[in-house]
Amino acid sequence: MPDLICALCEKVIEGQVLTALEKTYHPNCFVCTECKKPITGGLFQIKDDKPYCQDDYAQLFAPKCYACNKPITDRIINALGHTWHQDHFICALCKVPIVGQNFIERDGRAVCQKCFEEKIADKCKACGKPVVDKIIVALDAKWHADCFKCKKCDKPITQQMFQVEDGFPICAVCATKSSE
Template sequence: EHQGRIYCVRDYRRMFPLVCPSCSLPCEASKDVSVHALDAWWHRACFNCQECRQPFPDKSFYVFEQRPYCRYDYHKLNNSLCGSCKNPIEGPCAQVYEGRFHPACFACSYCSEPLRDVYYSLEGKFLCENHV
């Protein structure tokens, strides 16, 4: 069915070919060739992280704008990488003017104590009240 009209499979595929969202080439809906995910058919070789192109070894992926991504690239696109360790932030987050951080990473550059309410930023380093 397409826009209220019914077609046989042969005519439907001829008139409205399935197009892989990754490479934009026609995609046959076959178990051996394609994957159906995110409301689309993908070539098996194209269904990988849409940024780094690496496969999903554990079959899990993150979705951003209806496209699959690995954990790192998903967080990079969402601006949720830690400003200190550059790893994805999932769970508690310290968000300040200078960016987002894991709570343990948002620490005094001198004593490594986690910063809570008051902190100082000096020459790209975070300092507690005692070490400013």
């Protein structure tokens, strides 16, 4: 049987042999490409057929979190054109993590649905609740489609023509009755 030669120091290996990347090494010769320290415990990463310890691989090649600028070695959140640790992708207002929730981008920052509705969204002139879906803009205000109704008969205004009384719409039928 031929002698085993270490791929790093090119000396004959006597005693323990470490096999990795289809080569043989003395255990202390199998080192990280970056820090040159022996890779122990069998955990390493490969980049361009070169071994790296876990820490150096993360520092050199893992995506960085936009919030803390540290490597992301577990679940990566891609949002707002950046990568984040899942605990660092938080609502800009309440600071609660928003992974798995709907959010709204506001000035380049994420805002959770709850904060958006409570603190940012326009409020309906009729009911005062946030308007986040279909919206009607009329009379210098925003309205839910279901809330934009006649002040007198309470029916939805579906025609483009309507009258105004005290800042609220009146349908053409009620406006005609009032003028008679």
